[in-house]
Amino acid sequence: MTETPYTIEINQLPRPENFNPSDPEKPELKIKRIQAVQKMIRETGKKNGIEIKESDQLESPNSTHYREGAIAEAARLKRAIPDLSIPTTLPYEIFQIMPFFPVVAKNTGVGHGKSKYLIETQEQWDKFQGWVESSGEQKQVNEEWVFQEYIPPVTDRPISYRVIVDCSGNIITSQIIYGPEDTKNVRVLLSDRLPHEKNVTESSLEDPQNEHFLNARSIASNRAFVLKMVRIPQSRYDSKDGYIEKLAHTDPKTGERFWTSSSGSRDVQSHEKMGGRIPLNPKNKQRPISTTTENILGALGLDKKTPGLPASIKLQASSIARLVGKQEKTVKALWLGIDFIPGKDGKNYFLECNWRPSLTAVADHLGKELNEKTTVEILQWLINQTIEHLVTE
Known part of the structure; x- marks a missing residue:
């Protein structure tokens, strides 16, 4: 067995007090799940001659993992990939001096399309600023929130490309994710959150009874x-x-x-x-497609029978994963979920890089339903694929 020069870094286990106290799932169960994943990585790495080391950082109990600031990360990627299109993105302290609309205010520490608000008017912006001042969250907003240029969708639905890439730059799978049609009538509301998610600080922005309610249009493409x-x-x-x-x-x-x-x-x-997913490079080439799928593929200029990921996104996603997933010879993330938004100008804009992407796209790729029984199998397959690519670099 040839030893690889790479080392995989694993974060320390989170403590029970790091979890949301209103989450119905016990912290002990979540920690046990994280331990199981880390065990799979350790065992698979050991079999392939890869050293595993523990970092000084705690594993995030959330689905996302806040690391390098989103703005600093985007700037670093732009320097390394000059043709990468990135929406104008500013921190709160700069944006409040020179606001522009429409803009997407988003908490970079929250995933699954939550805590993202389309601000289209001065009135909405005034309410957002009022919330920041009254909630005492200015430090957190300065550190974790960004204000990003809104890229209008190419159809009447919010659309994005989700690409799962390993740290060696290999595309594992990809799909188009689309949200509800005509989002003018679909709003970001507190009632859409699960019970244990309703005590977040920004809940005031989603509550119609609150003075800071934004009444923001839903723009999340992953809102099904x-x-x-x-x-x-x-x-x-x-x-x-x-x-x-x-x-x-x-x-x-x-x-x-x-x-x-x-x-x-x-x-x-x-x-x-109201939303859904369209696998790219699907294994089942003969599957029937819906009118919605046909319209979306047509708007994006993709083949309706065998749609594939655009070549430019393949190259850029691969480069991003290598730059973010590894630092020199240390693997920081075995795989990443990278999102792009197609614009009406024909460009595909890099939106964000997710360190804890949903396994839904991988489950679709393997032809499996994502549930408690299949999650372990899907994770093991993904770990095997990623480490195999790492060893054969």
Whole structure:
């Protein structure tokens, strides 16, 4: 076995007090899950002659991992990749001096499309500044928030490319992610968050009852569901059996079931699937495509039968992963999720680099459903692929 010159760095385990106290999942279970992943990395690395070392940094309990500042990272990448298109991005202390609209205010320490707000008017900006001043979060906003030029989508839906790349620059898989149609009527609301997510500091910006409510349009391409009011009809009356209750609706996101009732019809809140994913370079070349998929691929100029990742994004994503995932001979991240937004000007803009990307794209690539049973299998496959590429560099 030939030993590789690379060393994989693993962060220290987080402490229970680092977790959100309102999260229904116990910190001990999350720590156990992180330990399991680290064990897989240690064992696979050892088999391939790779040294594993522990860093001085704690593993983030969140899905994202705040490291180098987003603005400093973008500047470093731009110097290394001159043709990389990046939306104008400013820190709070600079943006408040020279604001421009529309702009996306986002907390770089939060993932999954949360804590991102499209600010389109001076009134919204005044409310945001009022929230910063009243919440006492100016230090945190200065350190973790950025204000990024808004890139209008090429269709009537928010669209982005998600590319999973390993630290050696190999594209593992990629897909197009799209959100709800006509986002003018879809807002960022506190009611869309899970119960344990509702106590975040920026909840004031999403609460219609709060003076700082932004009423911001949703622009997250990875937002697959929106809340809608659904009418549940009254139970049908049968003279023999009385009122017959029947299943009237199932929430596609939560699985909650709503039954008819003899007391009359009623309106309930339920999720409606509005977004989705389009695999690129799919294994199943003969799969039927929906009208939505066909329209999106057409707008992007991609082949509708066998859509593939644009060559320019392949090259740039590969370069970004090598620059961010490794520092000299130390591997900081085995793989990354890199996001690009297609613009109406024909450019693909680098948006952000995720150190803890969702495994959904990898699950789709392997033809598996992402759940508790398959997560370990998918992770092990990903670790094997990444370390194999590292060893054979």
